[in-house]
Amino acid sequence: MKRFKFFLVAALATAAIVAFITATGDAQRRRAKEGEAGPSKTEVVEDALKTYVPPGDLDEYYVFLSGGHSGQIFVYGLPSMRHIRTIPVFGRYPATGWGYDNKSKEMMGGLTWGDCHHPGLSETKGLYDGRWLFINDNAGGRIARISLRDFECKQILGPLPNVAGNHASSFCTWNTEYLIGATRFSIPIPKGTVADVKDYKQKYKGVISATKVDPKDGTMSVAWQIVMPPWDYDLARAGKLVSGDWFFVTCYNSEAEFVDGKPLEITASERDKDFVIAVNWKGVEKEVEKGNVTEIGGAKVFDPVKTPGYVFAIPCKKSPHGVDVTPDGKYIVGSGKLAPVVSIFNFEKLLKAVQDKNFSGDDMGIPVVKAEAVQDAEIPVGLGPLHTVFDDKGFAYTSLFVESAVAKWQWQGGQQWQMVDKIPVQYNIGHIASPEGDTVKPLGHWVLALNKLSKGTHLNVGPHQPESLQLIDTSGPKMKLIYTAFPEPEPHYAQIIKADKLKDVVEVYKKEENKDPNATWDPKNARIERDGNTVKVWMTQIRSSIMPNVIRCNEGDNLIVYVTNIEEMRNELHGFGVCGYDVTGVPAPGATMTFEFVADKPGVWPYYCTNFCSALHQEMQGYLIVNPKQK
Numbered sequence: 001m002k003r004f005k006f007f008l009v010a011a012l013a014t015a016a017i018v019a020f021i022t023a024t025g026d027a028q029r030r031r032a033k034e035g036e037a038g039p040s041k042t043e044v045v046e047d048a049l050k051t052y053v054p055p056g057d058l059d060e061y062y063v064f065l066s067g068g069h070s071g072q073i074f075v076y077g078l079p080s081m082r083h084i085r086t087i088p089v090f091g092r093y094p095a096t097g098w099g100y101d102n103k104s105k106e107m108m109g110g111l112t113w114g115d116c117h118h119p120g121l122s123e124t125k126g127l128y129d130g131r132w133l134f135i136n137d138n139a140g141g142r143i144a145r146i147s148l149r150d151f152e153c154k155q156i157l158g159p160l161p162n163v164a165g166n167h168a169s170s171f172c173t174w175n176t177e178y179l180i181g182a183t184r185f186s187i188p189i190p191k192g193t194v195a196d197v198k199d200y201k202q203k204y205k206g207v208i209s210a211t212k213v214d215p216k217d218g219t220m221s222v223a224w225q226i227v228m229p230p231w232d233y234d235l236a237r238a239g240k241l242v243s244g245d246w247f248f249v250t251c252y253n254s255e256a257e258f259v260d261g262k263p264l265e266i267t268a269s270e271r272d273k274d275f276v277i278a279v280n281w282k283g284v285e286k287e288v289e290k291g292n293v294t295e296i297g298g299a300k301v302f303d304p305v306k307t308p309g310y311v312f313a314i315p316c317k318k319s320p321h322g323v324d325v326t327p328d329g330k331y332i333v334g335s336g337k338l339a340p341v342v343s344i345f346n347f348e349k350l351l352k353a354v355q356d357k358n359f360s361g362d363d364m365g366i367p368v369v370k371a372e373a374v375q376d377a378e379i380p381v382g383l384g385p386l387h388t389v390f391d392d393k394g395f396a397y398t399s400l401f402v403e404s405a406v407a408k409w410q411w412q413g414g415q416q417w418q419m420v421d422k423i424p425v426q427y428n429i430g431h432i433a434s435p436e437g438d439t440v441k442p443l444g445h446w447v448l449a450l451n452k453l454s455k456g457t458h459l460n461v462g463p464h465q466p467e468s469l470q471l472i473d474t475s476g477p478k479m480k481l482i483y484t485a486f487p488e489p490e491p492h493y494a495q496i497i498k499a500d501k502l503k504d505v506v507e508v509y510k511k512e513e514n515k516d517p518n519a520t521w522d523p524k525n526a527r528i529e530r531d532g533n534t535v536k537v538w539m540t541q542i543r544s545s546i547m548p549n550v551i552r553c554n555e556g557d558n559l560i561v562y563v564t565n566i567e568e569m570r571n572e573l574h575g576f577g578v579c580g581y582d583v584t585g586v587p588a589p590g591a592t593m594t595f596e597f598v599a600d601k602p603g604v605w606p607y608y609c610t611n612f613c614s615a616l617h618q619e620m621q622g623y624l625i626v627n628p629k630q631k
């Protein structure tokens with residue numbers, strides 16, 4: 001009966017979505033066809049001016065979008081919504097040579113894709129400090145760090161031990177002490193252990209992982225982990241100010257079931273409530289220092305069942321997805337994906353409940369806090385709430401996936417916990433972002449809807465349709481949708497930072513800064529040396545020549561080419577591409593890139609500058625002569 005009810009609800013919800021999407025799409029098509037009046041011309045012009053950034057002028061904000069399974073980060077300007085750059089991270093990117101040169105290949109560790117979900121900007125006292133951007137790889141269980149000094153990936157940590165599906169990542173604690181990571185998929189640990197799903201409840205484990213960030217240079221390392229029941233951990237968020245020593249992680253599948261042949265959507269939706277897990281990370285840190293850990297898979301693993309007092313479960317309706325914390329750190333917002341409400345938990349009440357051991361019992365050893373002791377409100381936002389961001393006026397904005405809308409409600413001031421507005425988006429919004437909207441001081445004015453579907457709201461491009469980004473002006477009493485952009489696949493979440501916080505972005509690497517021992521600064525020193533079967537080439541690039549311009553070698557030789565771009569002017573990029581070989585790269589001015597490959601194809605193979613650089617760009621070429629093996 002219960003299952004039948006679930007199917008009924010699911011079917012009704014699906015029918016409602018389809019009807020809604022069809023109706024809205026049809027309305028637009030009809031309007032276009034019949035030339036029916038939409039918004040007035042004055043209105044259109046007024047809205048257009050809000051996002052228009054004239055040529056030569058600069059945007060007010062940077063938007064860093066995760067690129068989903070493209071494995072990259074996309075940089076946009078706001079309010080113009082113009083795509084400015086792609087920062088390659090987990091995927092190969094011939095446009096810069098990422099994944100083709102030795103350094104990036106080593107960082108990628110043999111994987112040429114990743115699944116980026118949640119970018120996290122480094123924070124100091126709960127404010128973005130403009131130093132680093134962290135990004136998770138859900139698939140590979142990794143975390144990458146990008147320097148905002150040169151917008152380049154500097155480190156890829158992982159695969160993290162014991163972690164499969166690093167989804168609830170990489171959220172910073174409020175002084176970037178740690179990056180939170182938690183497993184969407186539980187597995188038997190350590191990795192490599194085999195146990196059948198028949199033993200799921202007993203032998204599979206969830207893991208919450210804490211990655212330490214060196215405050216000086218940002219170097220990441222695995223600090224410790226918490227072994228958890230085999231629930232599916234979804235999203236996370238660190239506390240701030242009063243709740244700064246804590247972080248919060250949502251979970252679904254608190255049923256702790258995975259049944260061969262039975263869809264998880266059914267088995268994981270049986271309970272009315274799952275959990276927001278509250279972790280006192282300062283406390284766990286102290287226990288780890290005391291040595292209260294077991295080594296599993298090379299990591300220090302803390303068991304909250306053996307050492308209670310730091311990890312608690314708060315019941316939250318139903319299969320919650322996002323968890324967010326209000327700018328003052330006092331309230332935790334759980335978004336119940338399968339319930340039409342967001343649940344508001346009071347942090348001070350949580351502390352009291354923990355102190356008084358006001359528990360309804362435990363679930364697989366994790367104490368469950370009595371919901372009524374900590375829950376302050378339930379806000380009827382609408383269908384399929386996922387994530388919440390904040391503005392500077394005491395309002396919160398929640399994305400509604402099923403309803404394809406954004407709900408606005410008040411979290412601070414007069415109408416606390418009241419809905420105040422709602423606006424439709426096209427279609428099926430996932431994450432939502434606002435300028436510095438997850439910090440202690442959100443800046444307000446804009447909300448960005450990251451929609452999963454775009455359904456014919458653009459010129460037809462075949463079956464692979466883009467997602468959409470929609471910009472909502474929140475400055476007035478009513479929200480207003482004013483712009484749609486279509487990004488590369490497939491942004492999940494974004495961080496939006498005031499542009500003037502990135503003060504020292506470099507455009508040219510100074511010679512002193514280039515520590516590569518094979519950097520060559522004078523074309524006169526460009527040279528080729530043979531050592532057995534290895535041929536080393538020290539190459540220079542400057543407008544408008546590549547030196548050496550002839551490389552002679554034998555079939556089967558191992559070639560190592562050190563390419564230095566010796567330009568000292570901004571934007572003077574040169575490329576190095578070898579015809580017929582999988583070798584390409586674009587060293588920035590002052591940078592050296594190293595390419596290693598086997599000359600396995602005899603013949604004459606031109607190499608050339610791939611990046612347009614000057615009037616004599618076409619002249620930047622040379623020949624790789626590979627003599628065939630003597631038969």
Ligand code: CUA
Nearest residue numbers: 609611613617
């Ligand atoms: Cu150098 Cu084109």
